[in-house]
Amino acid sequence: MTDLAIAAYGLRKSYGDKTVLDGVDLAVPQGTVFSLLGPNGAGKTTVVKILSTLVAPDPGTGPIHIGGHDLAADPRSVRAAIGVTGQFSAVDGLITGEENMLLMADLHHLGKRERRRVSTELLERFDLTEAAKKPASTYSGGMKRRLDIAMTLVGNPRIIFLDEPTTGLDPRSRHTMWRIIRELVAEGATVFLTTQYLEEADELADRIAVLHDGRIAAQGTAEELKRIVPGGHVRLRFTDPAAYRSALAALRDAARDDEALALQLPSDGSQRELRAVLDRLDSAGIEADELTVHTPDLDDVFFALTDATTATSATTATTATHQTEETAR
Incomplete structure (x- = not known):
């Protein structure tokens, strides 16, 4: 602990x-x-x-x-x-930024010299020196x-x-x-x-x-x-219909989108899995025109x-x- x-x-x-x-x-x-x-x-x-x-x-x-x-x-x-x-x-919007800082220093029972030093240093650190004398409401x-x-x-x-x-x-x-x-x-x-x-x-x-x-x-x-969230995948897109058909034959486990000439394979986005997909394409003599990797984000x-x-x-x-x-x- x-x-x-x-x-x-x-x-x-x-x-x-x-x-x-x-x-x-x-x-x-x-x-x-x-x-x-x-x-x-x-x-x-x-x-x-x-x-x-x-x-x-x-x-x-x-x-x-x-x-x-x-x-x-x-x-x-x-x-x-x-x-x-x-x-x-x-x-407190009715008093200045500096007065807000000094009030907080008083609540912490800092001495007069110490409270002034701490307030000045913090106002400077947070880029508030120029506004220190202005009401916080502004x-x-x-x-x-x-x-x-x-x-x-x-x-x-x-x-x-x-x-x-x-x-x-x-x-x-x-x-x-x-x-x-x-x-x-x-x-x-x-x-x-x-x-x-x-x-x-x-x-x-x-x-x-x-x-x-x-x-x-x-x-x-x-x-x-x-x-822990499923949904990661690699998407391959082709411009040549013949190359698309060849890829489909080589990657039989891929989901197909015939209209977009695109294939999608489940993947965790790791280098190992990406290399495995590329190796399968290389072995078949196929080159994709576009490859994108999607991994779940914190929204997912x-x-x-x-x-x-x-x-x-x-x-x-x-x-x-x-x-x-x-x-x-």
């Missing part, structure tokens, strides 16, 4: 008759980005609130350790180790989000919860946020990220978990998750895992993670 920034077992939470979390296990190594995906209402924010001490889990929840501290026995130490940027900005959405995260970092937390930090931002602002997140992790921080953008999780996360119906449907690296994974009829197929992706968690216990 010493190598885990976050270790939580059997997270449970209900509101009345609605079960939001039904035994969620999470193990997040230090110095990594862990991304929690799920449809709206899946319980992602509830997980963040429990792990950041804002909401108490239900009885029956197993032990929770954040930064090596027992959440139930020592919530104050947990709060000292973490920073939280929620879905909705904590920025900031763009991206600027407000950067200020929000800068405020989160005032206490130098080693574990940072970012709950959908880029929702509503334009592509340039999103990429700026990605750069900031990478820098934080490079400096040794652990980032727990919830997001609705699958590209974001694919781009940033070392490990990803998909939350569905109160449970983890699957978790692993992006590549591990992609491999997300839709498959959040479809109740297919979610059970995800168990193969979770085996390694469960073994890691058992070792951590």
Whole structure:
């Protein structure tokens, strides 16, 4: 458990008759980005609130350790180790960006000289120096989000919860946020990220978990998750009908599209499988005019895992993670 920034077992939470979390296990190594995906209402924010001490889990929840501290026995130490940027900005629009930073420094009980130094450094780091004296209400959405995260970092937390930090931002602002997140992790921080953008999780996360119906449907690296979804294939297209017919005879297991003069073979996109297809074509003296490889992306994974009829197929992706968690216990 010493190598885990976050270790939580059997997270449970209900509101009345609605079960939001039904035994969620999470193990997040230090110095990594862990991304929690799920449809709206899946319980992602509830997980963040429990792990950041804002909401108490239900009885029956197993032990929770954040930064090596027992959440139930020592919530104050947990709060000292973490920073939280929620879905909705904590920025006060009636005061300036600099005043927001100084207010946060006061809440962390920093001395006068220290709070000024920390505020100045963070405003500069997040490219907010020129706007520091302006009311935060005049900031763009991206600027407000950067200020929000800068405020989160005032206490130098080693574990940072970012709950959908880029929702509503334009592509340039999103990429700026990605750069900031990478820098934080490079400096040794652990980032727990919830997001609705699958590209974001694919781009940033070392490990990803998909939350569905109160449970983890699957978790692993992006590549591990992609491999559990069928649908990968190689598509060969021909312009010469004779070459197409020859290929069809050589690749009898291929699905055919006579109108497009195209063949499609199942494939995981690996170099080995691609070479095998090309070797079969070479042996028959056939050359395709176009070859494309399709492998499932996180969109395919997300839709498959959040479809109740297919979610059970995800168990193969979770085996390694469960073994890691058992070792951590």
